[in-house]
Amino acid sequence: MVRNSSPRDISSEAEAIAQEIQGHKNAKFATKVIEILHDINHQEHIVSVLEAGVTDYWLPIPRHNTMPPRLDFSPCQAFINQQWLLLEKSFELNQSHVPLNTQAMSENDGKRLPNTLTYEKYLGEGGAGIVVEVQAVGGTSYALKRFSRKAEYIEAKNQLRSIKEEIEILKKIDHTHCIKFMGSYGDVKDIGVVMHPIADCNMDTFLNNFNHRDPNNRMILANFFGCLANALMYLHYEVDIRHKDIKPQNILVKGDKVILTDFGMSLDWSDQGHTTTREEERRSPVYCAPEAAREQPRNRKSDIWSLGCVFLEMSAVLRGWPSNFVKKILIDNYDRQNFRDCPDGIHDAISTLREGGASYSYNPPELEWIEHMLQMENEERWTSKELQLAISQSRATPPFCGICCKRSEPIWDSELTDGMQRGEDAQSAGAAVAWKTEPASLYDNKTMKWQSVNVGRDNGVSGAWISQRLVDMYHLEPHPTSQRATLDVGGHTFVADAVVGVTFIFDTANETETADCWVVPAQFDLLIGNTDQSG
Known part of the structure; x- marks a missing residue:
């Protein structure tokens, strides 16, 4: 490219570009993209490429059609050729996203993976991706969720924007009852997200196969209430995020431990648009809060509703009923599938459970908590702090909180409300934890x-x-x-x-x-x- 600018003009232009880059929201996610554009002497395109949403999550670029149309063919081809000099040749689990060179990948029997991971077995599907078990160097096993990349610009832009947002959320989360992000990678064909641990099953399967004759199972299930409440309080007050899709399928069980997962990762990242209607289709209306159907704003207490629905199903199983007890009441008696559409069905289920267990007399306190969670009006529900406090103060048998999440004497202020401003006293919000594992x-x-x-x-x-x-x-x-x-x-x-x-x-x-x-x-x-x- 021939430039007819004087040295003074070039210096001024470079300074202006540098200032624009520094203040751009995508700049910190696009260090390799910026470096590549510098290397091919197309700095003038940096800002427009950032504006188009291109970040390091796009690397490696599979073909020129993936790049923004405003970037003509010549710079696109130069970018694609240059990128291979800056991509990583090995994938390490260092809790970051790594764009990989083809040298870092292997493909055996149709299974394309980084060289540092070994395929173990297929685990299932989630949204637009598949989940497999892999083993890292050293022998530890992990869950790898792998997504096929979109190559056309518009589809790629929507997919990769969502990938970036969700992985950045996962990076923030560090809690014993939340799935742990270990690292992610980009390849010309796939995006891979590595997480830990690998679960035995999800809550839906756990409840369906629950052995009511084993008292140890009852203790484990009762413990899950407090552990899930503690995890939700952590998300709301320490990292300031909402889960948005709490349901039994997004709660993992490993041994006697319960783990929240799929913080949006189960969504179909190839979908375009994020309207309330589309989001509703993608986020399990069965457990979604009433305000979602009313197209009203949702907040932390929308998560409380969803967890309350799950708690009600857990309570039924804990008291000796089958896992479909609540849903049968909603469907058979009221012809409804969504909890939010059937407050009378919820009331009937709670009343029946309160009368006693299916096979034994059992009257723990969790139904009162659930009633506070399943208020139709958002502002009348408990906050996650109020829920966690109630559970931690409970002296029920079996205990409703695992040792990992319980103090003998809760020490934080029960008057803290959901109106707490972002970042306010986050340390005290988590003070109900007995120790940090x-x-x-x-x-x-x-x-x-x-x-x-x-x-x-x-x-x-x-x-x-x-x-x-x-x-x-x-x-x-x-x-x-x-x-x-x-x-x-x-x-x-x-x-x-x-x-x-x-x-x-x-x-x-x-x-x-x-x-x-x-x-x-x-x-x-x-x-x-x-x-x-x-x-």
Whole structure:
């Protein structure tokens, strides 16, 4: 390209472009895009490319049709040729998005993956993508959600904008009961999002297959109420986001742990437009709040409604009824499928449940919480803070909150309301958590692989403790002792008479730690207390 500008003109133009770039909302997401345009001497297109929504999430560009039409063929082709010099040749799980060179990818039997991941098995479908299990170097398994890329500009723009937004949301989330984002990559054919852990099933399947004869299952299900409330409070007040699509299929169960997932990731990213009607179709109207049907503004309390619907189904199963108990009332008695369309059906379900269990007398307090959650008017519902406080103060048996999310005495102000401004006292919002768990890896002596776990520290207890679930899952060998140890934590009392030696390493550390842990049927993974007092 021939430019007829003087040196002074070029300098002024460059300075103006630099100022525009610095203030542009997409600039921080497009460092490689900007660098490529610099390298091919087409800086004059930087601002227009950013305005068109092109970011590093678009890389690698598969063909010139993917680029904005305002960029004529010559710069497009030069961009595509130059990009390969700046793309990564290896994919690491460092909780960031990485555009990959073709050298970083392998394809075997139609399964295209980064070289650092090994295909294990197909897990299912979600929205426009498929979910598979992969194994990383070191042996840890992850869930990979893979989406086929759109190549035409308009389709690519809509798809990749949504991908960027959702991955940026996932990057913010760090909670033991929320799915963990491990990293994502871009390829000429796919976008891949790697998450942890791999679940045993979702809540819908868990409730459908619930074994009412096992009292331990009842304790696990009861614990899920508090853990989900705690996760929702975290989302609302610590990272300031709404889930927007809470339903049983978006709640994972792994052993005795419950995990919120699909923060919009299950949406069909190839869809165009984000009108209320289209969004409604994509976001499970069965569990969607009444204000959605009225086309009224939605807020955090819209999540409360959706979780209240799920809680009502969980409550029915907890009391001995089948998983479809509530839906049968709505459909058979009122010819309705959506909770929001049938307040009388909700009332009938709660009244029937309050009368007693299907097979035994059981009267825990969760129906009162659910009534506060399923108020038709948005402003009359509880906030997630009020819900979490009520659950944490409950002294029901079985307990309605896992040890991981419960203090014996909640310490935050119950008068805090949903009107709290963004960023206000976020630390106190999460103060109901007994301890902050840290992600770590536990060494499995049989498979000789590192397995992902969560480790909590609490100097208020004695000794080191491990759940029976981990002992069974990771082939650990406990040794009976003549001594007995007692753990009192979070309203639970555990007695142990066997210990097992474990080796673990925190994700943020470089050195391994070892501990002799008492084995108990608890809802935590590893709990390290005051080991000076351990037997």
